[in-house]
Amino acid sequence: MKDIIRVKSLLSTDVETLLNQQIKKEALSSSIYLSMASWCGRNGYDFSSDYFFKQAEEERVHQLKFYKYVLDMGGMAISPEVTNIKLEYNSFREVFEEALDQEISVTQSIKNIAARCHKEQDYVTLEFLNWFFKEQREEEYKARRALELFDVIGEEGTGRWQIDKNVGQIVYTEG
Amino acid sequence: MQNTAIASPIHFEEVFSTKKGSIYQSDSENCWYIDFAGKLARFDYRNLLKLKKAVYNIDIENILLTSDKSADVEIIFICACDHCYVLSLLQIIALKELLQGTFVMLDLNHIIQDRLFRLVV
Numbered sequence: 001m002k003d004i005i006r007v008k009s010l011l012s013t014d015v016e017t018l019l020n021q022q023i024k025k026e027a028l029s030s031s032i033y034l035s036m037a038s039w040c041g042r043n044g045y046d047f048s049s050d051y052f053f054k055q056a057e058e059e060r061v062h063q064l065k066f067y068k069y070v071l072d073m074g075g076m077a078i079s080p081e082v083t084n085i086k087l088e089y090n091s092f093r094e095v096f097e098e099a100l101d102q103e104i105s106v107t108q109s110i111k112n113i114a115a116r117c118h119k120e121q122d123y124v125t126l127e128f129l130n131w132f133f134k135e136q137r138e139e140e141y142k143a144r145r146a147l148e149l150f151d152v153i154g155e156e157g158t159g160r161w162q163i164d165k166n167v168g169q170i171v172y173t174e175g
Numbered sequence: 176m177q178n179t180a181i182a183s184p185i186h187f188e189e190v191f192s193t194k195k196g197s198i199y200q201s202d203s204e205n206c207w208y209i210d211f212a213g214k215l216a217r218f219d220y221r222n223l224l225k226l227k228k229a230v231y232n233i234d235i236e237n238i239l240l241t242s243d244k245s246a247d248v249e250i251i252f253i254c255a256c257d258h259c260y261v262l263s264l265l266q267i268i269a270l271k272e273l274l275q276g277t278f279v280m281l282d283l284n285h286i287i288q289d290r291l292f293r294l295v296v
Contacts, residue, residue, distance in 0.1 A: 002202040003288040
């Protein structure tokens, strides 16, 4: 008897479901960053607003990478619905705290897919995920560094203005 | 000259069957035939997965426990598929059992193909 399902798709149902969840997560991240860009812009933090615009675009690129992979491997990529995006933040610092939380949760969720791939010996998807692991190194570094600026510079006086100016200059260089 | 061409019969292989129904695979057509609820319906790869999802998503426990007077009938309609099932609760349970068994057998077939045939040079 032919193994029709394997002929049609490289992905197992479980991995395909996880990848579709990840597509949704990346879309959600992108929307959250866009909302953060709006909040920063509204409150006079223009450099941070630009920073979040860029982040939103990056997350969108990640989403499309996952999307295309699922499609190319014969799976069904699902365009996600994104709702309940937060509009208001209590403070400038809170925005960056949530940005870091978001990145940590993305890393965790990719790790979860990799764990499943190991279990199924799906080395093809595992190799695809490697690019994202490297990317998460940079994303987490940037988010953590931005938050660090609040401690290093301090929020008193013109502190927030300084922090805002420096956020746009954060770059990650691999050691 | 006499025309001797005869359409070759479609070869079915049983994947799984219960008392209530059976699922067969056709290697030549790359599809499955589901013999259930009094009809034989053809499902391709996409539609079989959609059917599985539709049936697995029915909350059987909820229908059992609900005390309202609505009929215990579910309509399983699959987008871009010619077939539609109108099933009672008992039939849904039977179809779910049939599909579960089928996917276990298809998984088993996949493992056998992977371990025995695909590794042989």
